[in-house]
Amino acid sequence: MEVFLDCLPCVLRQVLEASRMATGKNEQHAQIMEEALKILANYKDYQNSPDIVKDMHQVVKRLTGVSDPYKAVKERDIKAAQKAYPLLRRFVRDKQNSLYWVLKMAATGNIMDSAIYDNLNFVDSLQNELTKEFSICDLDMLQKTLSSATNILIIGDNAGETVFDRVLIEHLAGYAITYAVREEPVINDATLQDAYASGLGECAVIMTTGCLAPGAIMDQCSADFLRVFNKADIVISKGQGNYETLSECHRSIFFLLKAKCAVIADRLGVELNSYVCQYHSMQMV
């Protein structure tokens, strides 16, 4: 997916937030913004917005010396999600159409994205968010694919959301599941450490994509990841970042996300803040 003009102010706002997460020094914030503006001036050289965010976040890390600016935010979000874990399991267990609701639950985990939602009172809004239905849900296609599948690759998104994904993975017990995370810390996206802290090591094989962006950009992913990606019977891609980087990919993918910005909502043909479980077929490109 190309870089949209609307993304330019948004990624600039985001890098300012990241710089403040990393340091309280105003001079460094200004330095980072100057570097970020140089990156933005060349936005046409980038494949998509996560590709830009990647370079901006590298600037934040390089200029501040802080390797994981969102560490505290991620720990907070994982902790909050783990507190909600029993509630999430109960929510799914009590539903008749359990596959639908476990997917919806995993999509709801995407509200943990503190890169966009500041000071979210997660526990209070969780019940409300969980009961909202999907605006697009290609459940039939997923059920059909599951009937003949053996192995599943889930490409993760934010830390905290990882705990929701654990409930999804536990629901899919019997399949060999690989869970892929970012290669390095980038905004509040989950890393290996965050995945293990979320309990995913107990129910899935965890690996990194090899890509430094907050979205799996194919030609920046490792050979190891691409092997798993290409061989998986089912790929479930989580969040907007992965949607932006994989929506023109030459294999079938299920995109599970909340449309948090107008650009993505428009591209999907849904209202802002809608939940989506969309099947992308190999033939759609």
Next chain:
Amino acid sequence: MEVFLDCLPCVLRQVLEASRMATGKNEQHAQIMEEALKILANYKDYQNSPDIVKDMHQVVKRLTGVSDPYKAVKERDIKAAQKAYPLLRRFVRDKQNSLYWVLKMAATGNIMDSAIYDNLNFVDSLQNELTKEFSICDLDMLQKTLSSATNILIIGDNAGETVFDRVLIEHLAGYAITYAVREEPVINDATLQDAYASGLGECAVIMTTGCLAPGAIMDQCSADFLRVFNKADIVISKGQGNYETLSECHRSIFFLLKAKCAVIADRLGVELNSYVCQYHSMQMV
């Protein structure tokens, strides 16, 4: 007031909006954003954010050939405000502390700023906004100054808000009032044409500041305006733009505005969306 880092993404978002107001051509939007990014790269050369917005808006006008991109928006806002004019007069007439409420009413006109508030259902929210009180109100100082004043300069802000200012001016009948507007169209700020369309020609002398920015930048204002500015017994400055350009000015000013962004609210020491009527004395710089 300096350019804040938070303003950089905001003015970039605003210029994209302006470019879409001017034309539906995506190629031109991209061209404008590229020019805007070049301006942003030099943000340290600018005195304040309105100074940046000025240059960006000049790019929009130059590249699209549209001299007043917000023309339709401004006409809509003036029309909506004129429809509310009887209600505004009644609101002020029914109040005991009429100076307080006529100031509050004029500050409330600032919600017409469609550069920030899209698709505002103005009439519905008006009553609610009008009754909110000021978070800062230096009314005593204004009353004292009025008691010995003869002439007043009001530096206007948005189109539509101009109609609210008319009610303020009518309340101040007996004083010689000059109303200053922007030199040329810039975002949705009022021009001479907008001021006349709002009925201000019937109750005030209307002039321009000479400055092309959405805020009166002293060293860019005309000699004519500076003469009026320096000689006025009272200067009432409306909106955030004028606050940003005049808050370090060497004369006493009453700032009448709604704090619409976190940066300005923080500078004023009020909550976001607070209404303010703040006295700035000559000695405060």
